[in-house]
Amino acid sequence: MSLSSLSAQPEDPLLHIIEQYSADSRPDKIDLGVGVFRDPHGHTPVMAAVSEAEMRHWKTQQTKAYVGPAGDRHFVTLLGEEALGDASLLARGCGVQTPGGTGALRLAAEVLAAAGVKRLWAAAPTWTNHLPVFAAAGIESRLVRVFDPAEGVYEADRFLNALSDAEPGDVVLLHGCGHNPTGLDPNAAQWESLADRLAERRLVPLVDMAYQGLADGFAEDAAGALAVLRRAPYALLAYSCDKNFGLYRERTGALWAFAPDAPGARILESNMLAKARVNWSMPPDHGAAVVRLILEDSALKRCWHEELDGMRQRLTGLRAALARGGRIGSVDCSVLGRGRGLFATLPLSPDHIRRLCEDYAIYMAGSGRINIAGFTDEGAVATFLSALREVLA
Ligand code: LMR
Secondary structure (H helix, E strand, C coil): CCHHHCCCCCCCHHHHHHHHHHHCCCCCCEECCCCCCCCCCCCCCCCHHHHHHHHHHHHHCCCCCCCCCCCCHHHHHHHHHHHHCCHHHHHCEEEEEEEHHHHHHHHHHHHHHHCCCCEEEEEECCCCCHHHHHHHCCCEEEEEECEECCCCEECHHHHHHHHHHCCCCCEEEEECCCCCCCCCCCCHHHHHHHHHHHHHHCCEEEEEECCCCCCCCCCHHHHHHHHHHHHCCCEEEEEECCCCCCCHHHCEEEEEEECCCHHHHHHHHHHHHHHHHHHCCCCCCHHHHHHHHHHHCHHHHHHHHHHHHHHHHHHHHHHHHHHCCCEECCEEHHHHHHCCCCEEECCCCHHHHHHHHHHHCEECCCCCEEEHHHCCCHHHHHHHHHHHHHHHC
């Protein structure tokens, strides 16, 4: 065995779109690929509250000395309070800062693997990186086809029935809100049924919360996750600040582990810290410091919430414009109106997706997922719908 035994690995297809799109010189190109928020000019802005906090941080930071494997504890506390707003749940939980939401998921996977967990259940389709992250920690995944993007429905009963075969202690991955890639979230009754089934089968929920504030509203977006986390004796919450604080490249996230009581949570925390130490040792500081500064200052926090509300309203408007496209061949765009957040998945073939790219400079994921924020305005939506009409004719 040596390094020469390795074979070349394929590039991540989603991230590859970033390069393909920037190499395309057609002026009217449309990027519906990677999931980042964009403004009407096609830019992913630094949020005003973030810029202000960065300025303050730059002026006041006295040292770059290590913070420690848990990261910025005040960031974790404030983010937990803001995101969940449930003191009794947080009292039986411990959180650590992670390098982005993916770092949180990977840390969760490592801790679960150390606890002997073998299986993760997930509703399909799910984010393309979910299963590889768990596979890398030796956890196998069971996928249950639950979403029907063509019909715009989340078929909760299928998932609930499949979970009857799960073993106590298996982990169930749930998207907190703004499901990636379909935009279809369980409704309140479906979240309750999930919470019941998980508790009844003694399954461990792992909620991936990467889009809080971009689906129905900041507090509203936590309701489903809270229904599940409050009922489960043991649970995990992986949180990303990439999208709702626009901090993508700063890799800012957190992982919470909940146990039946505070001493139990401290044991989980010690395991998270030990795993963090051997993976990244300590998380990067800048993004967490910025979020902390925003959440510490009520005026800055209000400014951030207002901007986030505006981002969500932009997505809602674009989604409604897409839904007005109605039926186009085999694609019923009106069902897109049922989704929320950044994403929707269209039932398109690889050939349709190739033609949209080659003939119309429209880039999207190979699964038919589109990033709704990729449309600059309703004019771009109209351009897309007319290209779709041509391709599906
Ligand atoms: C996406 O789904 O497009 C984003 O979460 C970016 C990523 O890392 O895949």
